[in-house]
Amino acid sequence: MENNDRFLGLIESSIHANWEKPVFSDYNGSTLLFKDFAQKIAELHIIFETINVQKGDKIALCGRNCTNWAVTFFASMSYGAIVTTILHDFDGESIHNIVNHCDAKVFFVGEHVWDKVDPLKIPHVETIIAVEDYAIQKSRSQKLNQVCDNLAIVFKEKYPKGFLPSDLKFHQEQPEELALINYTSGTTSKPKGVMIPYRSLWSNTKFAIESIEFVKAGDGIVSMLPMAHMYGLAFEILLSVAKGCHVHFLTRLPSPQIIMNAFEKIKPTLIIAVPLIIEKIIISRVFTELNKQPTKTLIKIPIIREKIFAKVKDKLISVFGGHIIEIVVGGAALDTEVGKFLSRIRFPYTVGYGMTECGPLISYDYWETYRAASCGKPVDRMEVKIDSPDPQNITGEIVVRGTNTMLGYYKNPEATAEVLGADGWLRTGDLGVMDESQYIYIKGRCKTMILGPSGQNIYPEEIEQLLNNTSYVAESLIVERDGKLHALIFPDHDAINALHSKESVDNLLKSEIVNVNKRLPRYSQIIDYTIRAEEFDKTPKRSIKRFLYK
Template identity: 50%
Template sequence: LVNSRSEKLSFAREHLNALFGQRFPMMFLREHVHFTPESSPEQLAVINYTSGTTGFSKGVMLPYRSLVSNVLFCNRTIGIAPGDNIVSMLPMGHVFGLVYDFLYGVCFGAHLYFLTRMPSPKVIMTTVAEFHPRIMSCVPLVIEKIFKKEVLPKIDSKLGKLLLHIPIISEKIKEKARTESLRLFGGNIKEVIIGGAPFNAEVEAFVRSINFPYSIAYGMTECGPIICHSPWHETAYMSCGRAAEGMELKVLSSDPARIPGELVCRGRNTMLGYYKNQEATEQIFDADGWLHTGDMAVINPEGDVYIKGRCKNMLLSASGQNIYPEEIESRLNNLPYVNESLVIMYNEKLVALVYPDLGESLKDGLDDHALWRQIDISRQELNKELPPYSQITKVVLQNEEFEKTAKKSIKRYLYQNMNP
């Protein structure tokens, strides 16, 4: 107990063993455990914070209804068995880690192993080699680093690139990559669930081509967290799956399958509201009970949801075209020497802020100017593949990693008004 304003609570914490022994002098039995009755699904269970991508964190009031619905959905779509191992690398303060790792694992008999250091590829590889997890939940950045630094270098030679275009040999290389990937994830992995941020399109294409068992989970704290998720073998490329059971979705657009609009949802997973913030609660829920996610999306006729970007992040070109910076950043992040990027609008032109991969540049003997030059050449090549209205006019290198929230989303609001 780090801090307490209650003498009663402080006393209880300091005398925990003695008080427990007085309460249960013989043994602690099943009949001593009392769960919230099914007749009280709307009772408040957890107040969870939202990570402040806007600069203002809020307390999300999640009822038992939401937590139970999410945990049961996890079991239907993933399905662990008692005794399976879960390696947890997400903070318990974030609802994705709280539900997908902790609550789901405990409720269905899994063994949980928590990382005690930052989840670098080296730390993760060491951990999974020891505990052989059945499932893992993580943010895209972790998966991207593992595949870029541990898998791709072993097949990404000139010969490998050539062979990938020859169908017969290509399958052999892909099988080798799949075997190596499964080994790196402990050799027992059933599924890796990715969520919390957009997944790099090129990395996903590679992961998909080798039939690696990954799936994309989409949601928000306000839904505790799941809105969309499909089993890995049903997940469509670049989609975040279909509506979770008990959730209803629609896109506020004249043509939801082709024209992006805000994604709204309602159902069993949604929160009660924001703690002591009625104004914010009324802003996110409309009169019909739809929760406005703040994300732009399209939904195809099969029900697959494709997130385009945050409504508030959308940029408008001089010609009136909608630009989703996340889509451009996904392409930028796959370029040589680029670690991560952020696209901003300056004087009606797009500028890419880039935090470079300094380890790779030092290994290749590049000074600051040579590094910038290499990335700028890549920018020019990338522009040939982008529509005229979304082309990047220049690259500005950042000396430090972008500031992020707990779920590793860049705090965009800190950089939007920069003068590059």
């Protein structure tokens, strides 16, 4: 196959074309050129050869966004290994579950994750390497330390003329070949790993290259979203590397001030964002000012209103660095009022739709033709239909089919069969309609999954299982209230009475929630709770009737 028809071919071609341009920078840190990127990949390949990594072996990767995370990701795939990406804010138990479940042979771990990892609980991992400096934390290879200590010498022996563009040799993948496993969750002992084939990575990246034409080689991109999440990975990283852009990693928790400073310094033309970032700026800064006098009165006068809106738009463009051509919002629903306002002032934003199982793209539209409240139109090589007798007017489940879809869930044929039919149609679990021009409008979710503030997938059943396994909770239900997780709890009164304690039920449950939260990522922690006097209503199968509780 031609390079243009292969994902790794797109990356290889971009490295050749942009050899002397910058590719990655850590926040206030060092910068790699594309040629340095290529050499670091080759150095990791030497390490993989030393520890006998074979094509198809699994390499797990868990750490905060940084240059070495990206280098490790591309080095693993270009070697022919299968990457398993893990969100760094998972708790230790979840990380152990995932590393074991995916059969990882090598584990690259970030310094902020290392404190949560117990090597004894991942016994099948042969090698553990620190992401930040590639220091060896565990190895069964006697030769590895020797090679790493003398890597510059070993590298020079292999490439005596220095590393040249002609030395760049990537794995020749097949479209249906498994490229990476992305875990949407890991809290239970049966985590769900989405198997993304190379055709999906190629199709998503190819579409982004062709549809986001204004992004040029050398443009700066701010990486705010976790690379272990497909949304951030696909469009802040894969697109950027394939286009020859310069990615800037914030490398720390991205506070609003750090993000704004980065925009001002880097002046990106494209921003990939989750709704929370946009909503905070509009609601706290713009709506507050527009509701003050005399602006609140003046805005009712058409001519003055247009001038005010023009100034607001210019100010927003400036907030995002001054050179922004488009902001793509995804990962969760954008506040309706915010969306209407942005469309009203002709701010260059659009809303895309996708899911991890599609690597992630399902729909998108350029901001100038984007229809407010929609999430765009089906992307190239993807079909979308609404499982409804009248798809334009009657809400039904959104089902999709095409090049972007996953192979299935790793070692979980039952879960795969529930969503992926033999005919290739994937049930998204989302409800929506599609108009005559194929714009998709999401109306809700028929799954129980809750989307976190930064687009993370939150599975309430997993939190409920942890709660129900505590001493004083008989039943629980996790619901979303005002954007936060709220637990409805029916206490185990028998256990509480047997305790013969003067401690109140409220304090006992509060203590249980504190302990459960310690086992959960920050974005899926319980913020508040309500104690129920009666059991939940149930179906004949004894399942809680979720639709009765909000």
